[in-house]
Each structure stands twice: as structure tokens, then as C-alpha cells.
Amino acid sequence: MTLRSMPMSARIGLAGILLVFACAIFAPVIAPYDESAIVGEVWAPMGGDFLLGTDNLGRDLLSRLIYGARATLFVALSATVISFSIGMFLSFTAVVSGGVVDQLLSRLNDLLMSVPALILALVVLAVLPQNIWILIVVMAVIDSTRVYRVGRAVALDVSVMDFVEAAWLRGEGKLWIIFREILPNTLAPLLGEFGLRFAFSILFLSTLSFLGLGIQPPIADWGGMVKDNKDGIIFGVSASLTPGAAIAFLVVCVNLVVDWLINTTSSLKGARDNA
Amino acid sequence: MTSSLEEPVSSKPLASARQTLLRNSLGQMVVRRILLGFGLLIAASMLIFGGVEALPGDFASTYLGQDATPQAIANIREELDLDRPMTERYLSWLGGIAQGDFGTSWSNRNSVGDQIWKRLGNSLLLAGVAALIAIPLALALGMVAVLYRNRIPDKVISILSLAAISLPEFFIGYLLIQFFTVQLGVASFPATVYDGMGLGERLATIALPVMTLVIVVLAHMMRMTRSAIMNVMSSPYVETAELKGLSALRIIAEHAAPNAIAPVVTVIALNLAALVVGVVVVEVVFVYPGIGQYMVDAVTMRDMPVVQGCGLIFAALYIVLNMVADIVSILANPRLRHPR
Numbered sequence: 001m002t003l004r005s006m007p008m009s010a011r012i013g014l015a016g017i018l019l020v021f022a023c024a025i026f027a028p029v030i031a032p033y034d035e036s037a038i039v040g041e042v043w044a045p046m047g048g049d050f051l052l053g054t055d056n057l058g059r060d061l062l063s064r065l066i067y068g069a070r071a072t073l074f075v076a077l078s079a080t081v082i083s084f085s086i087g088m089f090l091s092f093t094a095v096v097s098g099g100v101v102d103q104l105l106s107r108l109n110d111l112l113m114s115v116p117a118l119i120l121a122l123v124v125l126a127v128l129p130q131n132i133w134i135l136i137v138v139m140a141v142i143d144s145t146r147v148y149r150v151g152r153a154v155a156l157d158v159s160v161m162d163f164v165e166a167a168w169l170r171g172e173g174k175l176w177i178i179f180r181e182i183l184p185n186t187l188a189p190l191l192g193e194f195g196l197r198f199a200f201s202i203l204f205l206s207t208l209s210f211l212g213l214g215i216q217p218p219i220a221d222w223g224g225m226v227k228d229n230k231d232g233i234i235f236g237v238s239a240s241l242t243p244g245a246a247i248a249f250l251v252v253c254v255n256l257v258v259d260w261l262i263n264t265t266s267s268l269k270g271a272r273d274n275a
Numbered sequence: 276m277t278s279s280l281e282e283p284v285s286s287k288p289l290a291s292a293r294q295t296l297l298r299n300s301l302g303q304m305v306v307r308r309i310l311l312g313f314g315l316l317i318a319a320s321m322l323i324f325g326g327v328e329a330l331p332g333d334f335a336s337t338y339l340g341q342d343a344t345p346q347a348i349a350n351i352r353e354e355l356d357l358d359r360p361m362t363e364r365y366l367s368w369l370g371g372i373a374q375g376d377f378g379t380s381w382s383n384r385n386s387v388g389d390q391i392w393k394r395l396g397n398s399l400l401l402a403g404v405a406a407l408i409a410i411p412l413a414l415a416l417g418m419v420a421v422l423y424r425n426r427i428p429d430k431v432i433s434i435l436s437l438a439a440i441s442l443p444e445f446f447i448g449y450l451l452i453q454f455f456t457v458q459l460g461v462a463s464f465p466a467t468v469y470d471g472m473g474l475g476e477r478l479a480t481i482a483l484p485v486m487t488l489v490i491v492v493l494a495h496m497m498r499m500t501r502s503a504i505m506n507v508m509s510s511p512y513v514e515t516a517e518l519k520g521l522s523a524l525r526i527i528a529e530h531a532a533p534n535a536i537a538p539v540v541t542v543i544a545l546n547l548a549a550l551v552v553g554v555v556v557v558e559v560v561f562v563y564p565g566i567g568q569y570m571v572d573a574v575t576m577r578d579m580p581v582v583q584g585c586g587l588i589f590a591a592l593y594i595v596l597n598m599v600a601d602i603v604s605i606l607a608n609p610r611l612r613h614p615r
Contacts, residue, residue: 111322114315114597116552119570119589123323126574126582203443207556210445211571226445230560233449234464236457244446251441259437 006260013256020250024069031063036218043229043237055239056228064220065246071221072247075136075214076201082140083201084194087147088186092178094148095155106152112145118207125213135214139204143197150193154186161185195258199251206247222247305602312598319590320372323583324365368583377584382576387584390569395588397468398558398565401481402550405488409550410543413493417500421508422523432497439494444553448487448560455483465562484561491553496546503538507531537607544600551592 006014023030032051033039036059044054052061094102112120120142128134158164164181172180208214209223217224222243229240371378377387420429439447455462462483472480507513508531516526555567562568566585573581 111315111318114594115319115322115586115590116548116593118552118555119586119593120322122555122570122574123582123586126577126579199441203441206443207445210443210556211559212575213571223443226443226449230449233452234457236453238453240449241446241453244443244449248438248442248446251443252438255437255441 005264009256010260013253013260016249016253017257020069020073020253023066024073027067027070031060031066033060033063035059035064035067035220043232043235043239046238052242053237053239055225056232061225061239061242064225065222065243068220068222068225068243068246071215071219072202072205072223072250075132075139075221076198076205079136079139079143079205080194080198080201082136083143083197084147084190086140087144088151088183088190089178090144091148091151092155092182093174094152095159096174096177096182105148109145109148112142113149117142117204121204121208122211122213125208130213130216132215132219135205135208139201139208143201143204146200147193147197151186151190154189155182158182158185192258192262195254195261199254199258202247202251202254301605304605308598308601308605312594316591316594319594320369320587321365323586323590324368325361372584372587378580380573380578380581382573382578382581387580390581391566391584391588394564394566394569397563398551398554398567400477401484401488401557401563401565402547402554404478404481405485405492406547406550408485409489409493409496409546412489413496413500413546414539416493416497417504418527420497420501421504422527424505433501436494436498439490440498442490444487444491444556445560447490448484448557451483451486452560467562468564481561481563484557484563487557487560488550488553491557492546492550495549496542499542499546500539503542504531504535506538507535510534537604540603540607541600544596544603548593548596548600551589551596555589 038058039060040050040054040058042054042056042058044050044058046053050060050062052065055061055064090105094105115123121138124138125135128138159177159182164177167177167181205214205221206223206226209221210227212224212227215221215224217228225243226240229237229243232239233241368378375388375392377391379385380387380390416432420432423429452462452464456464463480464483466480466484468477468480504527508527513526513530516530521530554565555571557563558565558567559571566588570582570585570589572578573585
């Protein structure tokens, strides 16, 4: 898994992701205008002073797109990291403990997964106050059920191996087994899963923001920008398509890298020539 | 015991007894799966009702806003029945739903049930038409991709489907509106349907939302179909058939397809479940009067009876479709009848 062995598609994907991260980190330097400054008339066309035109309030679309990368990446990435921490820890605990703990956690997981993610998020967000941290935690908890399911399957494979048995016989504790025996040996297959969950988080966050339940204005975020400008579409204003394209670009890039990751990690199993 | 059973000559009743036993155990597995689905549904209703109650935040004060007097809050709590214990309210909520009564909306005092039944039809029409188009298309494309695997048609299909699963649903919707309504002027937006509308007119109105849903679900369904068939194709008996010199088409039709039915049906049912949820976003994009739009509006207004009612309907559809997927795969795959 070195840079040299990467296929072209994965390199393009990685470059795209780095570009979006660069936009997010250096937003104040790159962006021509301020995030929430009203600089021109409503829905000015592309070109001239405003490279991508202006939005429904007369704010520069390019600047908002660059600042929007911050909120979108920050929320999606934190949600993925938290969901992975919860999902992996609980699934490994379930495998290592077995018995009642495993049954309890797995059935609880089944229950949470029996309600579709978007519907569960809608029900919960209808009650909770609108706040960026609450949003992150809600997304993370819902997503962790998917991580749990994969994590449990992978950990179950590892937990029956000889070196884990040896560790038990040495008298190591559960935490040692989880962090020193199972975790290092499941990281490779779970890396692809992390990418998949990240792509899903970006789409999920954008959908919630588009429905008006995600990141709240005036903070710019890509899904919310589509919502702000959606009324312009019948007048032929493309301001709602640009942020949509940005989401699509980022997710395509993540998926290209994920495809490569999954191919390299699954080829270790010696599967026949299927892709 | 009668002696006839012990005689080896009359093995016929024994064999038939074994068969009924097998059929029974199959029936038992299906019944068990249905009971499990029912249990999940009850548990999901508890999650939707109880989980929401357990969260911080008081309905009465949200309902009235920040500067409400304690007296007004107490009044509203009584009016909305919030002062009764939670289990009692849950049971009466569930009992009402069993009779088709979803309570009354907090924001406009209308019956939630009436709205749900009216809009559910609209949503199911949308999802149903999309499924009718997407399923055959996905299966055909999945077969084509396997037939030409690692060659140009497969690569084109896989690149297009990768792009399609990476696009947010609303973006696909707006792209279609931009192209078909703004540039070509052939499709209508927003997709408004009303009661006296004929079927033909109705179908023409929902053309764009249906197309959006088809694109969303097609890519997933096709990728899953492809990998399901591919899985079967990498098994030893298919390799044997290849080495015998059979043609690719015969291998797929005679050896691979029968064994791929169970995974493919599972793929279809899972994607139908995804389709039901995908309806939510598409309805908001096209301002279509379905149950998803109703739910999203209620969430922004914090109209809990509507949110809980719609949430339960979506959960029920999802659970039932997943259950059907499992039952079909139990029926189609004998190996699943004997779990370890």
C-alpha cells in the first residue's frame, strides 16, 4: 500500500480529497470575500467579480463554497471518527466478552438498525435542540450501528486465532485482548470501511442540511447552500447546482480511494480473479 | 408403538413423516422470522415513542416558546396529555394506531391518520413505479456487467454507477429539473398531484421524481446484483463448467443463475427498503404531497404526533421489506434452513 502502487483512479481521488482539505484549512486566505458578507445583487451570473456568481442573498458563492468545505468536512469527519470509536469498541467488547454482553449489544444494535437511518435521525432531531455538537453525536450514534455490525464480524474472525488464544492463556485482561491483539489485526480491513462510512456521512449530513435539520445558517455548508438556492432553479439559476456538484466531487474522490483500499486489503485473502 | 413402524419394509410412512417434519421446520423458521419481525416492530414503536420521551427537552415549553408562564405550560401539558405517565400514553398511542387513529396534529389540530393514509398512497405510487422500472433494468445491467467482466461495458457501467452512488439524491433531482424542465421544457415542476387527477396525467407529473429515484436505487441495486452473481461465478462448480468448455451464456443461465436467485432477491428487497426511505428527499425536492414531505415539515415544526406516526409507518415498511428478503432467502437457499 504505497503511493507508487496506487492506480490512477485512486491518485485522482486522493488529490481531490487533499484539495478539499486544503480549501477547508486555508479558507480565509483563498476565499475572495467573507463567508457571510453581502457583496452583490441576488443571484448574479457567473463571471466578472464573482467567479461562480452570488447566492440568494447576494453573497459570493465561491467564498461560501470554500468556507462550506470547513463545516461539511469537520462535521462529517468528527461524526465518522466518533461512530468508529463507539462501534469498534462495543463490537470488540461484545466479541471478547461473549455470552450475555454479546447478545445484549447485538440485539440492541438490531433494534437501532431496524429503523432506517434517515427516519431515526428525523425523529430524534425533532426533539433535540439544534446544535452542531448534538448533530455530530446523533449522526455518530446512528452510524455506529453499521460499524458495529462489520466490526463484530471482523473481530470474530480474529478472536479465534491462535495468538489470541495464547494471550488468553497468558492471563491477559479483556482490554489487552481488545487493544493489543484484535485491534491491530483488524485495522486493515476496517480502513476501507472507514472510507465508506466517511462518504456516507458526507451524504447524510448534506441530506440533513438540505432538509433544514443539519448545520444551521449563517454557517455555510454545502447541503444547506443547495437548500438556500433551490428556489432559483426554475429561473435557470445554477447556484444550487454548484454546491451539489462539490458534494458529488468529494464523495466520488472518497469512493475512488475506498475502492482501491478494499481491493488491496481483500486481495490478501486470495480470492479468485473477481474485482 | 405399533409394530408396522419398526418393520423395514414399510419405510414409506417413515419417509413421509420425515418430510412433514422437514416442511414443519421450514414452516417454523418462516413463522419464527415473522414473529421476529413483529417483535422488532413493537420494539421500534417503543424506540420511536419512548426514545423521544427520554431525550432532554420539554415538549410543552418547546411548544409555547421561551417566554411562557408556568401556568400556560401546565395547561398545555394537560391539554396534550403530557401529565399522564409515559407507559399509559404509549399504550393508548399504540392502541389508537391499531385502530388507524394516529392522534391529532399539534400544529393544526387535524387528524394525523387521515393525512397519512392520503399521502401514503402518493408515496407508494412514486416508489412503486420507480421499482417497476429499476428492478428489471438493474438485473439486466448486472448480468451484462458479469458477462463482460473487466471489459469495456463492465468498466463503463461500474464508473457510471460509482458516480451515481456518489451523487446526493437532491442533486440528481435538481440536475434533472435543470435539464428537462428549464432547458428542454418537457417535464413539469413542481410535481403537484391532486385528487381528481387521471392516472396518465399523474404518471406524467411524477416522471422526474420517478427518474430521480430510479437513478438513486439503480446504481446500488446493480452493483449488488453484479457482486452477488460474481460471487457465484467464482465458485468451484462454475469453474468446472468453464473447464468443460460450456459457453458463457449457458454457464450463467444454467449453473450460476439458479444459485444467485436468493442473493439477488435479497438485493431487490433491501433496495426496495432503501427506495421507501429515498422517497423522503425526492418528495421535498419536487414538492410532492407524500408522507416524506409531511414528516419533514412536521420535524421543522416539532409536531411530535405527526413525526412519530410517519416514523412508525416508515419503520414498518422497512421492517416488513427486510423480513420478506429474509423469508425469500430461507425458501430459496436450503443451506439456510439448517443454521449451525
